[in-house]
Amino acid sequence: MGLKSKRIAILAPVAWRTPPRAYGAWETVASNITEGLVARGWKNVTLFATKESITKAKLAGWIEKGYEEDKTQIPKVSECLHISKVMERADEFDLIHNNFDYLPLTYLPFIKTPMLTTIHGFSDPDILRVYHDHKDSYYVSISDSDRDKDLPYLATVYNGIDLSNLTFRAKAGDKLIHYGRIHPDKGTDLAIEVAKKCGRDLIIAGIIQDQDYFDNSLKPHINDSSIQYIGPVNPVQRDALLKEAYTVIHLNTIPERFGLVMAEAMAAGVPVIAMDLGSCREVIVDKSTGFLVNNVEEAVEAVGKIDSIDRKKCRRHVEENFTIGRMVSGYEKVYEEIFRREAQKGK
Amino acid sequence: MGLKSKRIAILAPVAWRTPPRAYGAWETVASNITEGLVARGWKNVTLFATKESITKAKLAGWIEKGYEEDKTQIPKVSECLHISKVMERADEFDLIHNNFDYLPLTYLPFIKTPMLTTIHGFSDPDILRVYHDHKDSYYVSISDSDRDKDLPYLATVYNGIDLSNLTFRAKAGDKLIHYGRIHPDKGTDLAIEVAKKCGRDLIIAGIIQDQDYFDNSLKPHINDSSIQYIGPVNPVQRDALLKEAYTVIHLNTIPERFGLVMAEAMAAGVPVIAMDLGSCREVIVDKSTGFLVNNVEEAVEAVGKIDSIDRKKCRRHVEENFTIGRMVSGYEKVYEEIFRREAQKGK
Numbered sequence: 001m002g003l004k005s006k007r008i009a010i011l012a013p014v015a016w017r018t019p020p021r022a023y024g025a026w027e028t029v030a031s032n033i034t035e036g037l038v039a040r041g042w043k044n045v046t047l048f049a050t051k052e053s054i055t056k057a058k059l060a061g062w063i064e065k066g067y068e069e070d071k072t073q074i075p076k077v078s079e080c081l082h083i084s085k086v087m088e089r090a091d092e093f094d095l096i097h098n099n100f101d102y103l104p105l106t107y108l109p110f111i112k113t114p115m116l117t118t119i120h121g122f123s124d125p126d127i128l129r130v131y132h133d134h135k136d137s138y139y140v141s142i143s144d145s146d147r148d149k150d151l152p153y154l155a156t157v158y159n160g161i162d163l164s165n166l167t168f169r170a171k172a173g174d175k176l177i178h179y180g181r182i183h184p185d186k187g188t189d190l191a192i193e194v195a196k197k198c199g200r201d202l203i204i205a206g207i208i209q210d211q212d213y214f215d216n217s218l219k220p221h222i223n224d225s226s227i228q229y230i231g232p233v234n235p236v237q238r239d240a241l242l243k244e245a246y247t248v249i250h251l252n253t254i255p256e257r258f259g260l261v262m263a264e265a266m267a268a269g270v271p272v273i274a275m276d277l278g279s280c281r282e283v284i285v286d287k288s289t290g291f292l293v294n295n296v297e298e299a300v301e302a303v304g305k306i307d308s309i310d311r312k313k314c315r316r317h318v319e320e321n322f323t324i325g326r327m328v329s330g331y332e333k334v335y336e337e338i339f340r341r342e343a344q345k346g347k
Numbered sequence: 348m349g350l351k352s353k354r355i356a357i358l359a360p361v362a363w364r365t366p367p368r369a370y371g372a373w374e375t376v377a378s379n380i381t382e383g384l385v386a387r388g389w390k391n392v393t394l395f396a397t398k399e400s401i402t403k404a405k406l407a408g409w410i411e412k413g414y415e416e417d418k419t420q421i422p423k424v425s426e427c428l429h430i431s432k433v434m435e436r437a438d439e440f441d442l443i444h445n446n447f448d449y450l451p452l453t454y455l456p457f458i459k460t461p462m463l464t465t466i467h468g469f470s471d472p473d474i475l476r477v478y479h480d481h482k483d484s485y486y487v488s489i490s491d492s493d494r495d496k497d498l499p500y501l502a503t504v505y506n507g508i509d510l511s512n513l514t515f516r517a518k519a520g521d522k523l524i525h526y527g528r529i530h531p532d533k534g535t536d537l538a539i540e541v542a543k544k545c546g547r548d549l550i551i552a553g554i555i556q557d558q559d560y561f562d563n564s565l566k567p568h569i570n571d572s573s574i575q576y577i578g579p580v581n582p583v584q585r586d587a588l589l590k591e592a593y594t595v596i597h598l599n600t601i602p603e604r605f606g607l608v609m610a611e612a613m614a615a616g617v618p619v620i621a622m623d624l625g626s627c628r629e630v631i632v633d634k635s636t637g638f639l640v641n642n643v644e645e646a647v648e649a650v651g652k653i654d655s656i657d658r659k660k661c662r663r664h665v666e667e668n669f670t671i672g673r674m675v676s677g678y679e680k681v682y683e684e685i686f687r688r689e690a691q692k693g694k
C-alpha cells in the first residue's frame with residue numbers, strides 16, 4: 001500500500017470551527033495540514049473536528065459547535081467526548097495526528113494505532129506530567145526553541161500558512177499594525193508605546209483574550225485616530241489590514257512558540273519587528289525580513305530602518321519555509337518515519 | 348467466589364486527600380464506602396486516590412497531593428492522569444466504583460470491567476452529555492430528588508457518615524450554626540438574616556468557595572461576637588462546634604443533592620432548619636428532626652419551635668438511615684445486582 005493511501009485521522013481542537021471563522025490558531029494549523037494532505041494526493045484523510053467544520057477530507061465530529069462559539073458548553077465535556085469518539089474509532093486508522101494538546105495522550109494505553117502529537121505549546125509546565133508519562137509516543141515541535149528537553153521529538157515542522165488570502169504588496173502602507181489575540185503575552189501595550197514614540201498611527205486587531213488587560217492597559221490609549229482597535233479580523237479583513245502596514249509590531253513578552261502572525265505579515269510583504277524571544281529568530285531573518293529587538297527602544301529604532309528591508313525577500317522567505325506545502329511535506333517525512341518504526345516493532 | 352472476595356476499585360476524586368483533612372465531600376464519601384466495605388469483610392478493595400490518602404484497603408495512586416492542596420497542579424492534568432491510571436488497571440478488578448464525576452465514563456469503551464458511577468451531583472446540565480452517551484453503564488443517585496429522568500439508575504443509596512466523631516448531646520447549645528462550603532448555593536447570607544431577626548448568635552464555618560460572595564455579602568456582617576466566621580473545621584472541631592448548636596441553619600438556595608451537613612448535625616442531636624429544596628425532605632423528617640421551610644421568615648418561626656424537637660429522635664434517624672453501614676449495605680445490594688447482570692451478559 002502506498003504511503004498516500006494510509007488512513008490518517010487529523011484530530012483538531014473543538015474550541016472553534018475548523019478552519020476558524022476568525023481566531024483559532026490550532027484549528028487553523030489542523031485545517032492546513034488536512035487540506036494540504038488532500039492537495040498532495042493523500043486519499044484517506046479524516047478530519048475530526050466540530051460538526052460544522054469544512055474540509056475536502058472526510059469530516060467526523062461529535063461536537064456541534066466550538067465551545068468558544070457556544071458558551072453553553074463546558075469545554076472539558078466537549079473535549080473528552082470529542083477525544084473519546086476519535087479513540088473509539090482508532091482501529092480504522094493507520095495514524096492519529098493529534099493537534100489537540102495533552103488529553104488524548106491519556107487514551108493511548110487503550111489503542112493500538114500510533115499517535116503523532118504536534119505540540120502547539122506548553123500552556124503551563126504542569127502539562128508536562130502527561131507528556132512525560134508517554135515518552136514512547138511520537139512528537140513534533142513547531143519550532144526548535146519550543147521544545148522540552150526530556151521529550152523525544154521526531155522533528156520540528158514549522159507551521160504552514162495559506163497564502164491564498166495573503167496578497168503580496170510591493171508598496172508599503174504607512175501604519176504600524178499589531179494583531180493576534182489581545183493578551184499581555186503578545187505585548188499589545190508595548191506596540192502602543194512604540195507607536196507613540198514613533199509618532200506613527202497604530203491599528204490593533206484580534207480577539208480580546210484578557211479583558212482586564214484590555215480595559216486597564218490598552219483602552220485608555222485607544223482613540224479613533226492614532227491608536228485604533230478594530231476587533232478580530234477574518235482572512236479577508238486581515239489581507240486588507242496588511243495593505244495598510246508599514247511594519248507589524250510583535251513584541252511578545254514570553255517566548256514565542258511559532259508565531260503565525262509573523263509568517264502572515266511577511267507573506268504580504270510586510271517586515272516584522274519582533275521581540276527576540278523563543279521562535280522569533282527562527283521565523284524572521286534579522287535585518288533581512290524584519291528586526292529582532294530586545295525592548296521598546298530598539299523597536300522604535302527598528303521602525304526607522306524599515307525602508308532598508310526588501311519586501312520581496314519577506315514574501316520569498318515565507319514561500320520557501322512557511323507554506324502549507326512545505327509543512328505537509330515535513331509531516332509526510334515524519335509519517336513515513338513513524339510507519340517505518342511501527343513496521344519494525346511488528347517484526 | 349463469594350461476593351466479598353470480588354475485587355473492587357473505589358475511584359475517589361483527587362481534589363483533596365481521601366479522607367479529607369477538612370472539606371472534601373466526595374472524597375469523604377469515597378473514604379466511607381472504602382472503609383465500610385473493609386469493615387464489613389470485603390477482602391479485595393483498592394482505593395484509587397491521592398498518594399497521601401489513608402485507608403485500611405489497598406491504596407493505589409498516581410497523584411501526590413490533592414490539586415486543591417497544591418495549587419501548582421492544573422486540575423485537568425491530575426484528573427486525566429489519575430483516571431487513565433485506574434483504567435489501565437481495569438482488568439485487575441471485577442468492578443470499578445466511580446465517585447469521580449463524568450470524565451471516567453469516556454474511558455468506558457476501552458475497558459471490559461463494569462463501572463458503577465455514584466452521581467454526587469450535576470454541577471452543570473451540560474455534563475449530562477457524557478452521561479447520556481453512556482446510558483448502558485450503571486448509576487446510583489444519592490437522593491431520589493437528584494435524578495436525571497433519562498438515566499437508568501439501579502438505586503438511590505444515601506450517603507453514610509462516620510458517627511465516631513459526632514457526639515450525641517442531649518443538651519442543646521444556644522447558638523445558631525451554619526457550616527459547609529461558603530457559597531451562595533448554601534445560603535450563608537440567609538443564615539445571617541435569620542440570626543439577626545432572631546437575635547441569636549451565629550457561628551459560620553467552612554471553606555470559602557466564592558470569595559466575592561464572602562467579601563461582599565457576608566464579611567460586612569461578621570464581627571467577633573454575634574456573627575462569627577471561624578474558617579474550615581476538621582471532624583474534631585466540627586464536633587466541638589455542634590456542641591454549641593441550638594439548631595443548624597441550612598437555607599440552600601438550589602436543590603440540595605444530599606446534604607451531609609444535615610445528617611452530621613442530626614447525628615449530634617442537633618435539629619436542622621432547611622430549605623425545602625431537593626433532597627432536604629429526604630434527609631430531615633419535618634417537625635420531627637427539624638423543619639423544612641421556604642424562606643427566611645419561616646426559618647425564623649422555626650427557630651422559635653426548636654424546643655419541640657426531640658434531640659434523641661434526630662440521632663436515631665441518622666443511625667437508622669445515614670450510617671456508613673447502612674450505605675455500604677445499600678452498595679452491596681447494587682454490586683450484587685451488577686454482578687448478576689454481568690453474568691447474564693456473559694451467557
